[in-house]
Amino acid sequence: MMILLYIIFAVIVGLLFHGIHRKVIARIQTRPGPPIWQEFLHVMKFSFKQTWIPKTASKVLFVAIVPAVIAIWAGALYVLFTGGSLLVIFGVYLLHKITEHGLGLSSGSPYGKLGAIRSVLSAASEIPLIASIAGIYFVTGSLMISDIVAYQADHGILLITALPIALAMYVIILSKVPYSPFGIIEAKEIVSGNKTEHFGAFRAGLEVGFALKTFVLLAVFVTLFIGAMPFWMLLIASLILLLTMSFICALTPMLSPYDAVTIQIGVIIIVIIYMAFIAFAGGMP
């Protein structure tokens, strides 16, 4: 498998998805919105700009965190396409959280710091994540993505048979999409949150990493809950999933930080009740 081609393709598609996301949100709010290739323009614009490291920053951390973002998601993409362990991908999801903290903390800027603090707060979203992973293992008996895909070929798609788990995963992915109601780390009152001080080439690199992230998360959801499909179908299914999220993002205000956490804890309680229910009912229906 040409891993490099897949990564580059995923970056392009991810950037395009971000653009479509913005366009849809704008149209729902009856604004014209930017063109869908706006995110490419962003990356180009940031890379043409001057780049330096702020004087107050912790230099090594400031620079190293950007390649870390790209590297972890590129690794997650490889694991996804080779049908490796689901645990690795969601390990990467949590590692992404660490890079978010690092982004905000490294610059010394108060806005970045606030973004990092909110990012630590929103780490409660990993609890529904763990609940849904345990739920998937509970239902399918394996965490290898290839096994989960094979299970769905035999037993029907998990989106229908294990809806609460899919719901929990949906909330997790929603909390990482731009303009999400859970996106407290980049709320407008703290400028760009933890990305504030990363400008120029660093910001362009971050956009590339985040594009990879969006693509991987959407593709993981589709693969986990709908099953194996040809590549073009995967892209279309991811796009439809993204569009549902665009509607939510366009129509909901951003939650206040602790309310976002509380709602995510509510989701885990639903998943736990569901798992207790199927445990008592004796396995899957």
Added chain:
Amino acid sequence: MIRKETEKKISKDQAKAAALISAIICITASALAFTGHINGWLGAGIVVVAFPVFVLSLFTALRESTKDGDYPFVGY
């Protein structure tokens, strides 16, 4: 933030060289993994490490100018 005037800067040539080298590493590793000369996970590991370097050095090489006074996107 205040710009530190005495900062050592990476020249465009250095950035270009880094981008070229990391691109070659990426392509070689993924090609070798594709043809089966090295393990798939090893190839992926190399690409995962080299690709971010490629992205960052490419963007650093693309930057418009190393001198002050050139703000192409100020205003609309």
Added chain:
Amino acid sequence: MYEAMTASVTASMPVSESAYGFTQTDIEGQALFSLPFGDIVNFLTPYTAVLFVFALTFTIIALISKPERQVDTVMGGDAYYTKDISRETLRFQRFMAIACGLATMGGIMAGDVFNFTLFTAFIGITNIGIVAAVKNKHILDNAFEYGLLAMIGTLPLFVGAALVLATTGTLSMWILFTPEVAVPLFAKLLLVIGVIAEGMAPVFVAKAEITRAPGAPYILMVHVSSLLIFLRVIEIVISM
């Protein structure tokens, strides 16, 4: 007799990997590597290898990176000032951050439940050490709550390990991860909530406030260690 003994020591040292229980699981794939320390056989799977590399990277960053200088704006004016960390505090925080990184790597590699809980307690102590060096009442208040939590958390943590030993008769993950051995749900829950208290607060409130402390690379190690050890305990609990 003594010669015979030392000869046997030198001869039979390299233990082949097949001596241990599992080579392939449904959860994280093929075990890559094992390092025996007597009864405690540490190992890496693809999953823990990813975590290990990440922990190593951030430990190295903590080692070589200088701390950032936090900027505070003065309200009602244009002025701002930066906070500097004193040399002693810096050295202490760096020492604690590296100890924390080493403990994290140990916890990730641990192949034995009791050893894992020990490394987790180690992480809790180093985390408090990193934060305790900061001179700021608000942060110290939160660090105090966090320290209380870490102390309470050792109880479920070690009770969990003890229950695993009592109900299965062994502590080795190589045996516990095989499907024949059943670990009660209670022991698993105790392990998880123990790690939650050691590594991270239930809803992160104290930890989020701790993040306000200056010294980014070291404060970041608090998060790196707790999230990685949480990922590891999830893997252990699901595999058991």
Added chain:
Amino acid sequence: MQLIIRKVSRILQNHNNLTAVYALVVIIVAAIGLISIAAGEITFEKDQLYPKTINPDSPLNPYDRGGSPFVPADIKAQYPGNFPAIGYITGYLSPFATALIKISPYFGTTIVAHPGGILDEILYATRGLDTIVETSILFVAFTTAMFLFRRDEE
């Protein structure tokens, strides 16, 4: 709905409630534990890896391990393959010590001179890495206490 969320998040965001919230979680888990003990799900495994006989008359109870000096001790191990000379003081050597043995005939003279050397002597009890980690925890805790104490003096 919104009011409930507000109310819950108001409790969660106060760091003084932290231990109370955690204690609630511990109580819930303990309740699950009591239920599962009552339901007979938790049973003691008779075949323990590290068996222990308690002699209540011994003044050393419960630390009385038994055995006599200068005779190989009766030690059980999970992986006897790692212990070519189990029961002896050099029953287990760390990987580093093993490497040194292979290149030097004088390892015995350095047995306490490197980290792991002295612990190799303790390792006859098969769980040496635990000993290392435990002492490291103590060391780090003392370092923190020392740092804070000295800072107060300034």
